[in-house]
Amino acid sequence: MKHIFKIIAMLVAVSAIWIALLETATVPRSYTWLLPIYLVVALGCYGLFMVGFGLMFFPTCPQEAVLLQQDILEAKEFLSKKGVDVGSE
Amino acid sequence: MADDAGGGRREYSIIVPTYNERLNVALIVYLIFKHLPDVNFEIIIVDDGSPDGTQDIVKQLQQVYGENRVLLRARLRKLGLGTAYLHGLKHASGDFVVIMDADLSHHPKYLPSFIRKQKETGADVVTGTRYVQNGGVHGWNLMRKLTSRGANVLAQTLLQPGASDLTGSFRLYKRNVLEDLISSCVSKGYVFQMEMIVRATRKGYHIEEVPITFVDRVFGTSKLGGSEIVEYLKGLVYLLLTT
Numbered sequence A: 001m002k003h004i005f006k007i008i009a010m011l012v013a014v015s016a017i018w019i020a021l022l023e024t025a026t027v028p029r030s031y032t033w034l035l036p037i038y039l040v041v042a043l044g045c046y047g048l049f050m051v052g053f054g055l056m057f058f059p060t061c062p063q064e065a066v067l068l069q070q071d072i073l074e075a076k077e078f079l080s081k082k083g084v085d086v087g088s089e
Numbered sequence B: 001m002a003d004d005a006g007g008g009r010r011e012y013s014i015i016v017p018t019y020n021e022r023l024n025v026a027l028i029v030y031l032i033f034k035h036l037p038d039v040n041f042e043i044i045i046v047d048d049g050s051p052d053g054t055q056d057i058v059k060q061l062q063q064v065y066g067e068n069r070v071l072l073r074a075r076l077r078k079l080g081l082g083t084a085y086l087h088g089l090k091h092a093s094g095d096f097v098v099i100m101d102a103d104l105s106h107h108p109k110y111l112p113s114f115i116r117k118q119k120e121t122g123a124d125v126v127t128g129t130r131y132v133q134n135g136g137v138h139g140w141n142l143m144r145k146l147t148s149r150g151a152n153v154l155a156q157t158l159l160q161p162g163a164s165d166l167t168g169s170f171r172l173y174k175r176n177v178l179e180d181l182i183s184s185c186v187s188k189g190y191v192f193q194m195e196m197i198v199r200a201t202r203k204g205y206h207i208e209e210v211p212i213t214f215v216d217r218v219f220g221t222s223k224l225g226g227s228e229i230v231e232y233l234k235g236l237v238y239l240l241l242t243t
């Protein structure tokens, strides 16, 4: 099944529940009307939280840049001995 | 043992596409040989007629390492990354194919862990991921990190792609799996890597991940760039509609 249909199916299911709530009025109508807004806000919060969390714990590796420089020097030394032109860029 | 003469079959074919990577290609070939001393592999360099003389360097490398270990499979013009992989694959003799960038953001020291992971799990695809413990990125500013995180959260939520690093392209494939995936992927450039891994997930292939670190390129210039975000979003929509 195409993924977009899964998403649409979920949206339809959520709307159906919402409409059912509106119709049966188990919860006061005025509350039910606000539910979609809460949902959107909740989704937005989830997104922001995930991005913010990811940003705070973004894995970085400054030491790798240093190691890479050493590898580059080593490679250049070996290769120039073997006659490979690594002089200029 | 790995140095057997003759053009016999190899176990691993490492495809490295290059465009103006004169210095990087030499460094990466050295590092691959350094980190895979006992592995029967070949390196297939797909160069698209780089004006900076990348191919001259490759020929010098062939003198050092042998023409049967370092293969130059050049094309006349710059025809893009996606077709470069396909071109390399046509000339690959290995049962497993590794795809990596030439610009040293993909460090060959991780190759043994890709190979080990594949052997341990029998995976169809082993993909390098930057966003886990022991992985990481160096050289990105805050903006780049922010876009990367945003893009990732969006894709993980909407697409459920089955891998934590969608746009990384340091991967090991079973040869027939790569052939199958390439033939069913139509995207170009940036989105191509994303499409490959999402289709692999949807087709039910066994995917494993290994941590890699990613140091932004030191030498040479970037060939992608520009409207990456727009491309990404277009790719996301395309994948939502077709996979």
Ligand SMILES: Nc1nc2c(ncn2[C@@H]2O[C@H](COP(=O)(O)OP(=O)(O)OP(=O)(O)O)[C@@H](O)[C@H]2O)c(=O)[nH]1
Pocket (backbone or CB within 6 Å): B016, B017, B018, B019, B020, B021, B046, B047, B048, B078, B079, B080, B081, B084, B100, B101, B102, B103, B105, B216, B217, B221, B222, B223, B224, B225
């Ligand atoms: N054969 C071939 N190789 C290419 C082409 N475009 C890019 N490449 C190579 O593909 C690899 C990835 O390209 P990069 O320019 O590093 O793309 P990137 O990693 O997204 O961008 P930066 O690392 O930020 O510059 C490098 O090894 C390039 O030399 C192409 O049209 N043909």
Ligand SMILES: [Mg+2]
Pocket (backbone or CB within 6 Å): B101, B103, B105, B217
């Ligand atoms: Mg790069």
